[in-house]
Amino acid sequence: MSAAATQPQGGPEAARLRYDEGGLAGRRQLARDLSRLADASVTEALRLLRDEGAAASRRIGFTGPPGAGKSTLIGRLAKLRAARGATLAIVAIDPSSPKSSGALLGDRVRMDALLAGTDIYIRSLPSGRSADGLSDNLADVLAAIEAEGFAEILIETVGVGQVEAGARALVDTLVLAMGPQSGDQIQAMKAGVLETADIVVINKADLPGAERMAQDIRNVLERRSGEGRRVPPVLLTQASDAASIEALSRAIDEHEAWSAVHVDAAQAAEARRLWHVRSLLGRRVAELIDALPANVREASVAQIYRYVANLMREKDA
Numbered sequence: 001m002s003a004a005a006t007q008p009q010g011g012p013e014a015a016r017l018r019y020d021e022g023g024l025a026g027r028r029q030l031a032r033d034l035s036r037l038a039d040a041s042v043t044e045a046l047r048l049l050r051d052e053g054a055a056a057s058r059r060i061g062f063t064g065p066p067g068a069g070k071s072t073l074i075g076r077l078a079k080l081r082a083a084r085g086a087t088l089a090i091v092a093i094d095p096s097s098p099k100s101s102g103a104l105l106g107d108r109v110r111m112d113a114l115l116a117g118t119d120i121y122i123r124s125l126p127s128g129r130s131a132d133g134l135s136d137n138l139a140d141v142l143a144a145i146e147a148e149g150f151a152e153i154l155i156e157t158v159g160v161g162q163v164e165a166g167a168r169a170l171v172d173t174l175v176l177a178m179g180p181q182s183g184d185q186i187q188a189m190k191a192g193v194l195e196t197a198d199i200v201v202i203n204k205a206d207l208p209g210a211e212r213m214a215q216d217i218r219n220v221l222e223r224r225s226g227e228g229r230r231v232p233p234v235l236l237t238q239a240s241d242a243a244s245i246e247a248l249s250r251a252i253d254e255h256e257a258w259s260a261v262h263v264d265a266a267q268a269a270e271a272r273r274l275w276h277v278r279s280l281l282g283r284r285v286a287e288l289i290d291a292l293p294a295n296v297r298e299a300s301v302a303q304i305y306r307y308v309a310n311l312m313r314e315k316d317a
Contacts, residue, residue: 027121030148037140038125042284045140057089057146060252061155061171063193068179069203072239073248074154078120080242080249086151089121091141093158121150139170139276168196169275172268173255175248177201177237180210194220197232198255201248205236230258288312 037048062070074090082088115122125141138155145153157167167174176197194200194217202214218234233251237244288308296307 026148030121030144031123033144034123034141037144038137040137040140042280042287045137045280048140049143057142057150058152058256059142059155059171059173060152061157061167061174062177063157063167063174063197064177064201064203065179067181068177069239070156070177073177073201073203073237073245074156075115076239076245077248078154079115079118080245081152082118082120087119087149088152088154089123089145089148089150090115090154090156091138091145092122092124092156093138094124094126121145139272139279142170169271172259173198173252175199175201175252177203178213179204180207180213194232199248199251200232200234201237202234203237203239205238205241205244210236230262284312284316288315 037045040048062074064070071092074092078088078090123141123145125138142153142155155167155171174197176193176199178201180202200217200221202210202217204210214234214236221231221234224231235244235248235251237248239245285308288311289304292304292307296304299307
């Protein structure tokens with residue numbers, strides 16, 4: 001890891017200055033650092049672990065079903081927010097090949113084309129083994145990016161469903177983006193996704209059914225108002241409509257202001273740490289199972305469980 005990524009000095013403003021001074025060389029070093037983290041074993045990740053309590057970047061997560069137009073939406077939003085002078089990074093998590101675990105980096109291609117000529121840093125990560133729509137070492141990667149002094153990090157997750165639990169812990173604002181297809185709506189309600197979203201976006205608003213879907217979602221969310229809970233705004237967006245992108249940007253700023261008053265920062269930091277620990281434990285168990293000798297693989301489930309548990313006590317104590 002570079003010194004800037006592991007031992008930031010002087011706070012976020014000094015880190016931003018170092019980043020600006022580093023220019024292209026700094027970005028190349030960051031790319032190398034992130035590649036190392038993305039491929040790191042659990043032992044390596046723990047050795048490189050930073051205290052996330054000092055993080056200054058605002059994290060904005062995007063989730064939603066495939067085909068909702070998240071990549072283009074994020075690109076347009078990033079371009080708008082970067083124009084305000086903030087330094088931005090985008091982390092796009094792409095689905096991995098089930099056979100090779102290699103990322104299918106289509107989002108990176110689309111975003112590169114949209115953001116050509118800007119100073120926005122883009123990084124694609126494969127989802128790898130992760131079953132929750134997040135990348136295996138995402139928490140480590142986000143910490144390294146924060147150390148480089150970015151004001152905001154926009155994170156695109158894979159799919160919808162299990163991802164929200166992890167994304168909720170890792171981000172400050174979670175945006176649920178859906179297309180105006182009835183299947184998306186039904187899936188969102190069944191998965192309880194609306195319970196975790198801070199902002200709901202019906203993207204591709206020029207397509208039939210968008211207005212009706214937005215109203216249906218609002219009706220569902222309004223039931224929460226009687227419980228004294230915050231009701232997420234439901235927005236209609238279209239990549240080619242600058243006004244709708246500006247409305248989404250304002251909604252993100254408004255949620256940040258609301259969070260500063262209503263969210264317990266210590267509790268949120270605890271949830272982030274515990275999610276990180278669960279992620280590390282899951283990855284470590286997978287590493288140990290992959291390395292099991294043939295004779296152990298033929299044992300019963302209970303015997304294999306005890307064998308792996310003993311390995312963890314012996315190797316990770």
